[in-house]
Amino acid sequence: MPKTNRSNAASDVLDTVPMIMRIIRRNFRARRDPDLTLPEFRALAFINRNPDCALNEVAEFVGVEAPAASKLVESLVQRGLATRQADAADRRRVQIRVLPKGETSIQLVREHTREFLNEQLAHLSPSEQATVTEAMHILKDAFSNKPPAKE
């Protein structure tokens, strides 16, 4: 049985991370590329992180069924943001990739958000910034070392 209480890092993460995420999302909504819906942006970002990914992976990540993902990717392809080609090894699969145009589109948004966060964190002291940086690295390791929680 897992121990509870104390000042519990998990509770702090659960309080704080969604809060920051809401703020990021609000900022995103205000500044987003007007002809890129949020699911489209999310799909594009996922594909960018996972080059040559399959359609069902995109579907799972965005949280929609295969047909919706198919149309979503289709529209990205139509607009020259991504490509979709049959996998040579298994010709049922498609390999989806982000094209330079799509990449710049993502990075633009990302840069906006980064600047926004920078403003928000500008008033922190150097030691506070160092603590934040250190914590982020700790968390990144903690979560990427054990990505899937099996059951």
Added chain:
Amino acid sequence: MPKTNRSNAASDVLDTVPMIMRIIRRNFRARRDPDLTLPEFRALAFINRNPDCALNEVAEFVGVEAPAASKLVESLVQRGLATRQADAADRRRVQIRVLPKGETSIQLVREHTREFLNEQLAHLSPSEQATVTEAMHILKDAFSNKPPAKE
């Protein structure tokens, strides 16, 4: 204005927070109350944080227009998760509240997520946990002290 930070806390936050959020959301999706959609859950959580809030506040938070929010809240009310009563001071407004049933529904999900995070962070050393906790408090302050992003 202090530009150009070396190891840039903002970049670290931007790398890490969305990643954790994706993991939280995947966990949520796997365990969520099957008859509570994600917008419904988000609305309920918002109402819980903001008792007696108005409809347009819910709408803005969830990111939909008023009619959609109206239907959403209606469905919460129908299922006994929330109440909606006219504000005595201004009878055009509604005051929305979470009912005990809705509250337990939220807290159940929250508790699941907290346990999940706890597992993920269980392997951190006490000093690492302390760093995380400290960073979370720093970030919470940084973001709640300056909620509106000026231009």
Added chain:
DNA sequence: TGGCATTAGTTATATTTGGAAACTATTTGA
């Protein structure tokens, strides 16, 4: 090898969802 089951993705159809506009009720304010 042949043939059947499975898998990935697309197309077709139906349902649901969400938005704009119109409407009701209430408040403001001139």
Added chain:
DNA sequence: TCAAATAGTTTCCAAATATAACTAATGCCA
């Protein structure tokens, strides 16, 4: 007191999504 404004709801329509059916490719194993 009446016009304008505001909060929310209802109506109606367009867009988004799911389910089901379909195509094509692969795996399996007899």
